[in-house]
Amino acid sequence: MPEPLLQVENLLVRFADPHRPGGELRAVDGVSLTVQPGEILGLVGESGSGKTTLGKTVLRLHEPAGGRILLRGLDLTHLSEAALRPHRRAMQMVFQDPLSSFNPRQTIGTAVATPLKLHRLCTRAELPERVAQILDEVGLPAAFAERYPHQMSGGQLQRAAIGRALALKPELIVADEAVSKLDVSVRAQILNLLRAVQARSNLAMIFITHDLHVARFLCHRIGVMHFGKLLEIGPTEQVFEAPQHDYTRALLGTVHGSVARDVRIPA
Ligand SMILES: Nc1ncnc2c1ncn2[C@@H]1O[C@H](COP(=O)(O)OP(=O)(O)O)[C@@H](O)[C@H]1O
Ligand SMILES: [Mg+2]
Incomplete structure (x- = not known):
């Protein structure tokens, strides 16, 4: 073991x-x-x-x-x-209700980028590319970075929530x-x-x-x-x-x- x-x-x-x-x-x-x-x-x-x-x-x-x-x-x-x-x-958590785990006034791209910035996991210049990569990993088009939570379905939002958690390589x-x-x-x-x-x-x-x-x-x-x-x-x-x-x-x-x-x- x-x-x-x-x-x-x-x-x-x-x-x-x-x-x-x-x-x-x-x-x-x-x-x-x-x-x-x-x-x-x-x-x-x-x-x-x-x-x-x-x-x-x-x-x-x-x-x-x-x-x-x-x-x-x-x-x-x-x-x-x-x-x-x-x-x-x-150690990251993914919750039942993805809508309530996103800030309604923040784009998905910003939501995914924020923890990356906080934990200094990439440079400012690398951020857009890294966000696109993360969205791709969870099966979302890069253009979704510009969307707000209310513009996405429950499944798409849960993908984004999983991506946001994975971004920190937990x-x-x-x-x-x-x-x-x-x-x-x-x-x-x-x-x-x-x-x-x-x-x-x-x-x-x-x-x-x-x-x-x-x-x-x-x-x-x-x-x-x-x-x-x-x-x-x-x-x-x-x-x-x-x-x-x-x-x-x-x-x-x-x-x-x-x-x-x-x-x-x-x-
Ligand atoms: N923050 C809290 N304050 C007081 N009681 C709580 C709190 N969270 C859960 N409980 C109580 O603890 C018990 C277990 O709840 P919970 O962990 O939510 O169960 P489950 O997730 O299996 O439905 C329940 O009796 C619930 O009412
Ligand atoms: Mg429960």
Whole structure:
């Protein structure tokens, strides 16, 4: 086994419980997992099971109440914001709703160029060419650099969001329900894009989805979340064919039993 890219050890994240004044809920409750370089780990589970909180805490967007987060063996858990900054570039997030992750008054070109400038990844003179290259990598024409977010479809915007994240050459992307709002045909295109990108750049991904079909298509391993706990984790086919836990069986049962859902995804 190579050294894991990411190690999460006994992670605990607490929030105030809105239903019990003074009470707290454990959104993430003692989760341990690893992600290898170039691996896509799926996190599945019902709404409220703690998937998003886990993903965000890995990126230190929430403060954990306990446990550790290690990137390439380096403990990020208690690094100050300043000490964390050089490592932020290595971990990027792609969200469900691409429209809300772009500034409506900024062109797509500016949105993609801004992080490149901030992290000094290319010179001012190289920027237009680099932006065009990034758009091309995610299947968008260079002319789209001039467009504003409202002039693009959901699928095109999600491509741009993926491009913006890739521009920083991250080692890990946390994609949170990144295809959930897209039409079925567009969803398949974006999934294929993610798979191609991951294979091309040996990128690792935590792919959060409530959609088990999508997880099965894309992910090497799958972790099942339930009430903040990681119930089981294993190679995708093993989780689907020989689930270890009653809850996982129930979750899969709702999928096998679901009717008239178009789940065909072209290879
Ligand atoms: N910022 C927050 N403040 C308070 N409670 C939160 C916050 N984010 C999530 N929660 C709670 O934590 C639990 C897990 O939520 P979440 O991580 O969003 O689950 P999922 O992504 O699996 O739907 C839920 O009970 C949710 O209400
Ligand atoms: Mg979520």
